[in-house]
Amino acid sequence: MPLHPDPAICASLASDLTAAGFTAPALRSAWGPVGDAAIGRGLRGPAVRALSHRDDALATLARLLGLGMPQAVAAVEAALPRTGVAGLVSLGLATMEGDTVVPAALVRPQEWGGASDADDGEWWIASDLDEAALEGALPTDHVLGVGGASLTLASLQLPTPARRVLDLGTGCGIQALRARLYADEVVATDISLRALGFARLTALLNGVEGVEVRSGSLFDPVAGERFDRVVSNPPFVITPRGTTAEGAAAPAYEYRDGGAVGDDLVRQVVTGVADVLTDGGVAQFLGNWEYREDRDGLERVREWVAAASVSMDAWIIEREVLSPLEYAQLWVRDGGTQPGSPEYAALIDLWLQDFEERGVTGIGFGYVLLRRPAPGTTALSRYERVTSSAPQEGLGADLARALAVHDVLGARDDAGLAASVLTTPSDVTEARHFVPGAEDPTVIELRQGRGFGRTLTVDPGLAALVGACDGDLPVGVLIDAIAQLLEVDAAALRADLLPRVRELAFLGFLDPVA
Known part of the structure; x- marks a missing residue:
């Protein structure tokens, strides 16, 4: 059922949550590190036990x-004096059963980091009850809260000014809020009216204006319009379209299944x-993206980019590749079907049969950055x-920096690059590996403490250049000096x-100064 949040009631609820100290640090402290870790794994028992001796407003709201x-109605009324139980019910967040308030949705605080420490903050994110609260499988119209994928995309968003941003498939609305930090206005779309209700509720709870929600599939709701940025955590999960031997189909969850084949x-x-895009x-x-018997996954993505209506800049980063069995296990379990049950085995087999019939040998997951070229x-x-691990916060700033460096240095020929002055960022370190007793290293590595945390193996000449880039002399002068030291041309x-x-400059191991 769609939600129709009232702005005044949302403001009252925000005031009550603030007064109760309903923040992420406060909740972590209340239910403890074990409870917090368990919640992240869909288990609430430790948190429930940690809160069992408390009846204050924070504890009541943490449980509800x-x-x-x-x-109990009395406890909720005391915890939400401005909103009251009636307000929660009118927002679609709860129902009444006698003297008990039964939650119909979750509202959880979510910390976020901006491009700088001054931008850091917290939002309340509204979403449907999760698997632990439902004590069973999720309904197919489930609106997901903040998960690993949504946090990853939020961290990837470019923290640079934009006039208009499109959040395609907004879900609970976290990407729209993140985009609004740097954009004048955001249009958030989704095929799920319930998701749009949650996105609107989330924006109102946090006092965020300039977010417009629209219903529709893919680009239909914004046909004929242009945006400076598009962000999307689309329903990309590959779901088989057949049925099991018993005639059951794989659940088509709106938040992860776009209705397409493969x-x-x-x-x-x-x-x-x-x-x-502008x-x-x-x-x-x-x-x-799928790997098939005769096709590499990234090559298939390259062909998709080439099929766009204009020639697009592309930066595609693949983080992992799962086997068909690993992929099936991940997403069958994600829907709440328990391993060991007959339903679990049947759904796994359905996924594997689909992959076998279409010649799928692996499934890649990654990040897509596309840019419509400008003069x-x-x-x-x-x-x-x-495949290296990456910090989750601040990655968007590194992507923005890489694009800017690409454009600056791309406009310079080799003579211009040689005349450039570079500096080595403070997060870059060097490691040298020696065979015992050897005078010279057998391996020299440059390691990055930001961005994707890359490690590169370099030769002595490049290592010497990186070590010498202190923002003083041009690159060409440094290379000439290193050539003399190494006695090479x-x-x-x-x-x-x-x-x-x-x-190296694109990847963040060197920074242009001039």
């Missing part, structure tokens, strides 16, 4: 809105997003596999190092 547990939903987003506009989203920008085409060393300097 944080864990999805029924509470990875066709992601293909549609990749090929169609150019038509809603010149220079950037699209960022998560996706799955003065340099073409970008990167398809890479990055300076022109040959320039030809070898300059292309790699461009790569």
